[in-house]
Amino acid sequence: MELLNPLMLWGTLAIAVPIIIHFWHQKKGKVIYWAATNWLIEKNLQQSGGIRLDNILLLLLRCLLLLLLCFLLSKPFLNTFGNHQADNKVHLVQAKSFVTENYKFELQEALKKGEKCYWFSEKLLPITDLQQTPQNENLDGELLQKSLNKLGEVIDKEHINLYFINSESLQTLPHIFVPNTFVLHTSIDTSQQTRPYLGFTNNKRILIGSNKLLILAPESIEKGQSKHSGLIKVLIENQDSGEKQSIKAALEALAQTYQLEFDLTEKSKPNTAYDVVFSTRFPEKPLSDNTLYIFSNTAKWKFLTEKSNQILFPNLLNAQGSEIVFEGLFPELLGEKIIQHFGLQNEYKSLSHQQLHSLFKTQKYFKSISNDWFSKSLLLLFVLLLALERWIAIYKNS
Numbered sequence: 001m002e003l004l005n006p007l008m009l010w011g012t013l014a015i016a017v018p019i020i021i022h023f024w025h026q027k028k029g030k031v032i033y034w035a036a037t038n039w040l041i042e043k044n045l046q047q048s049g050g051i052r053l054d055n056i057l058l059l060l061l062r063c064l065l066l067l068l069l070c071f072l073l074s075k076p077f078l079n080t081f082g083n084h085q086a087d088n089k090v091h092l093v094q095a096k097s098f099v100t101e102n103y104k105f106e107l108q109e110a111l112k113k114g115e116k117c118y119w120f121s122e123k124l125l126p127i128t129d130l131q132q133t134p135q136n137e138n139l140d141g142e143l144l145q146k147s148l149n150k151l152g153e154v155i156d157k158e159h160i161n162l163y164f165i166n167s168e169s170l171q172t173l174p175h176i177f178v179p180n181t182f183v184l185h186t187s188i189d190t191s192q193q194t195r196p197y198l199g200f201t202n203n204k205r206i207l208i209g210s211n212k213l214l215i216l217a218p219e220s221i222e223k224g225q226s227k228h229s230g231l232i233k234v235l236i237e238n239q240d241s242g243e244k245q246s247i248k249a250a251l252e253a254l255a256q257t258y259q260l261e262f263d264l265t266e267k268s269k270p271n272t273a274y275d276v277v278f279s280t281r282f283p284e285k286p287l288s289d290n291t292l293y294i295f296s297n298t299a300k301w302k303f304l305t306e307k308s309n310q311i312l313f314p315n316l317l318n319a320q321g322s323e324i325v326f327e328g329l330f331p332e333l334l335g336e337k338i339i340q341h342f343g344l345q346n347e348y349k350s351l352s353h354q355q356l357h358s359l360f361k362t363q364k365y366f367k368s369i370s371n372d373w374f375s376k377s378l379l380l381l382f383v384l385l386l387a388l389e390r391w392i393a394i395y396k397n398s
Helices: 006-025 035-039 053-073 097-102 104-112 141-154 168-172 241-258 330-342 353-359 369-395
Strands: 089-093 116-119 159-165 176-178 182-187 196-199 205-208 214-216 225-229 232-236 262-265 276-279 292-295 310-312 360-362
Touching: 006 053, 053 369, 089 104, 089 141, 097 104, 097 159, 097 182, 104 116, 104 159, 116 141, 141 168, 141 176, 168 353, 182 353, 182 360, 232 241, 241 262, 241 330, 292 330, 353 360
Parallel strands: 089 116, 089 159, 159 182, 176 360, 196 225, 232 262, 232 276, 276 292, 292 310
Antiparallel strands: 196 205, 205 214
C-alpha cells in the first residue's frame, strides 16, 4: 500500500480535540443546595464515580472517524499485483531504423524474454517485429509525454527503458514525466544533419566542421545543402584608404585561412546583386535581405536600426578609429558574420547529458480503476461509523 498524499496524515493530530472535549465534560460538577435536598434518598446524594461505558464508546468512534478521514484524504493506493513485477522491464522505442539498429541486441533479447515492448506513438503500438516499423512520427516532447501517459495505464511497477534519438526538439515541454524508474538510451543520428555549405570553383565546398570552424570538404557531402554557389561578390564603397586596406586585408586573411573565394569591386555595377557590401553612406533605397551590409562611421545615423543582415560600426574601420581593427579581430568578426548570413550553422542540435536528465522526471502513475473498490470501501466504512456515532450521541443521550 502506498499513499499519494501522505502529508494529510498530519491531520491525525486533530484526534486530541475529541479527547479534550470528552474530559472537559467529565469534570466534577458544582454542588448547589436547595430546599428539597433533605427529602432525597441517601443513595441519590452519592457522587457518581468513574466514566460511563457509552461515553468511552462514543470517544473511540469519534477518534476513529478522524483517523479514517485523514487516511482517506491521504489517498491510499492498494497494490493488488504484489511486488513481483518490480524487477520486470518495459521498453519504449522510437520508430526509427537508426534506433533499432543501434540497440538491436538489447531489443531482441527483451522480445525473447517476453518483456513488454512498444513504439513511441499516441496509441502505444506493441512491437512484434523490429523490421516492421510503423509510419514514422516526428518525435518531440509532446508525443513522448503522450506515449508515457499511455504506458502508465498498462504497467504497474516495471522498470522503463527509453530508446530514442537525442534531439533539441524534445524540449517542447519544460519537463517530461515518466511513470516509474527509468533509463535513457539515446543516440545522435548524424545522418539528420543537413550539412549546409558554400560552393566555389572546381567543385570546392566549404562548411562548418566538428571543430566549429570553416573547413574544406574532402569529398561530396551526403544530404548537403548549398547556401551559395560561385564567388562571393563584395562591393567596397568606402573612400578612406585606411579603411579599404583593413577590409581587403581581412578578406584576404579569410581567403588564405579558410579558402573562401571573393570577387572584389570598388564601384557598383547596375543590375548586379552583391553578397557583401561595405559602405559609409546612408542607404538611399531599400536594402536587400540577401545581402550582408557592413556600414562604418555611423555615429550620426539616427534612422537606421541594426538588423540581422546589417552591421553598424560607429567609427571608420581603420587602426586609428576602430579597436577591433587595431587588435586584429576584424577578420574573425567578419568571418562569423559571413557564416551567420549564409546560414552555415548546422541546424541539427542535440541535448547535453545534463539537459537530458533535467528534462526527464519520475512521477509515478497509478491506475485508478484497480484502486476504486478500496477507496469506495473506506468511504462506506466512514459513513457507517459516522451514522453510528450520531445514533449513540442523540438517542443514548450521551
